[in-house]
Amino acid sequence: MRTLVSATLCLTLLSAPAFAADSIQVITDGNAAAGGATVEIAKMKFATPEVTVKAGEAVTWTNTEALPHNVHFKTGPGLTEEHEGPMLRSKQTYTVQFNEPGTYEYICTPHPFMKGKVVVE
C-alpha cells in the first residue's frame, strides 16, 4: 500500500542523509553547499513554485504557517522512486541537495494542489 511505503520512506528520510539513487539527498546536518535557493511555504502555496539551481547545490524549504506541509518528489527523469519528506510545522525547514541535472517536480502530500519544481542545470 502506498501509504505504508510512504511512511517507511519518511522514517528513512529522517534517519538517512542520502537516497539510494543519490540524484537528490536530504541534508540534515546544515552543511549545504553555498548558493542554491530557498522556498517559503505560505498560504497553501510554495511561494516560488519554480527555482533553478546548479548541480551540487541545495534548496531549503521553510514552512511559515501553522498548517503542516511537506515536500514530496514525484518520479520522473533521474528519480525512479517517489520521495516523501517529513511534515514541517511552523518555522521548520527541509533541505535537499540536487546532484544530477534535470527537472524535479514535487507536491505537498496532503495538499496535492500545492505544486512546485526544481530545475537543476
Added chain:
Amino acid sequence: MTHAYRPGKASLRSGIALSAVLLALTAPTGALAQDTQTPTAQTQTPAETAPAPLAAGETHGTRAAAEAAAHLAAGGEDEPVVLQAPAPDARRVYVNDPAHFAAITQQYIVDGNTARVVGMVDAGFLPNPVVASDGSFFGHVSSVWSRIARGERTDYVEVFDPVTHEPTADIELPNTPRFLVGTYPWMSALTPNNKTLLFYQFSPTPAVGVVDLAGKRFDRMIEVPDCYHIFPSSDQTFYMHCRDGSLLKVTRGEGGEPQTQNTEVFHREDEYLINHPAYSPKNGRLVWPTYTGKIFQADLGGENATFREPIEAFTEEEKQAGWAPGGWQQVAYHRDSNRIFLLADQRPQWTHKTPSRFVLVIDAETGQRIARYDLGRNIDSIAVSQDAEPQLYALSTVERTLFIHDAATGEETSSVDQLGHGPQVITTADM
C-alpha cells in the same frame, strides 16, 4: 415442486429470499428428494401491479403472515425462489451506509411506494453510489483489500441490474485512483447518456477518471486543476468547483486533449460552500448552499455556465437566532416544481455536520420561502423523488431509519428502519 435455488450471495440479498432458503433447508428430506428439474434458480418476475396499500394497523409482516396462513389453510406448498425487485420507478431509493468508515459497507434498495427494502448490495470501503437517469442500472465505485482492511488494494466499478440486483459489470481501475472520503454524491457521476462514469482522484494530483460503462473498461485519467466534484452537463462536458471560487468546465472530446475553461469567481473566500450540493443533470441546475444558508445557483445546461442571483434562506434576525443549514445531504432540488429543500436548525457556528430538525421549502426562482416543515426528529440527509407528487426522504444516521414524507405537506407517511450502521447517502433517479 422445486427447491432449486442458487446458494450464495444472491440468495441472501433479500430477507424474503433468505427466509425461503431457511425454509428449504429445514424442509423434510422427503420433499427435497422429489427435487429438481433444473439446476438454475427459479425466479419470480417483477410484480405487474403494485400491492394494495396497507390497512390501518396492518404491517408488511402481519399481511405476509395472513397470506402465508391462508396459503397453508388452502393446502398450498412452499416453493422457495429467488425474488426480483419490482421494476424501478422514480420512487426507487438507494440508501448507502458508509458505516462510519467500516471496510465493508452496504446499500439498501427501497421501494418508496411501499416503504419496503426490496434488495441490498454489498460494497467495500467508502463506495460512491450512482444510479442511471432512466433507472436501468445502478452501481458504485468501490475499494477492497486482499486482507479485509490491509494488503493489496483494488479499486473497481460495479454495475447492477435494478431488478435482479445481479452484477452486470465489474471494471477494475488501475493504480488505485479513488479518493477515499466521507461519501460526497458528486465525487462520482454518470454522463446523461449513462454510458460513462466519472470519478474523482485527490492524490497524488487532482484528476477525473473516465470509465466506459458501455464498453466495460477503464478509459483514462484527466488531470485537472485544484477543483472538486463532478457535474456532467452533457455527454462530453462536466463542471467542477475550484479552490479559487470559480467553476471549471472540462470538455473531454473524443480521445483528444481535454479543454478546460474557468468561469468567473462566483463566491467570496469566506463563503464556505458545503460538500453536498444538489444537482439536476436533466436541466443542469446546480444548487449550492453555504454554511450560513446563502444559496448559489448555476445553470450548466447551456454553452456556458450562467449564475443566478444568490438566495438567502434566512433573514438577518433568523441568522442572529442561530438558524443555519446542517447535516450531511443538506439540500435537495425538485426539477418540475423548481423547489429547493434545505435541512436547517438553530445551531452554534461550526456545528454544520450535526443533524437538523427542520426542512425549508424555497422557490428557486424567487427565493421566497414556501414552507418550513418540522420533522420532529434529528435528520442528517434529505432527498426528493422527481415525480409529479414527490416524496421527501429524510434519513437519520443515528436512528438508522429513512423517513418518507409527502413533499407537498411535510407529513410523514412511512418509514424504513434498520438501515445498517450509519446510513448517510440517499440516491434517486430523475426518470
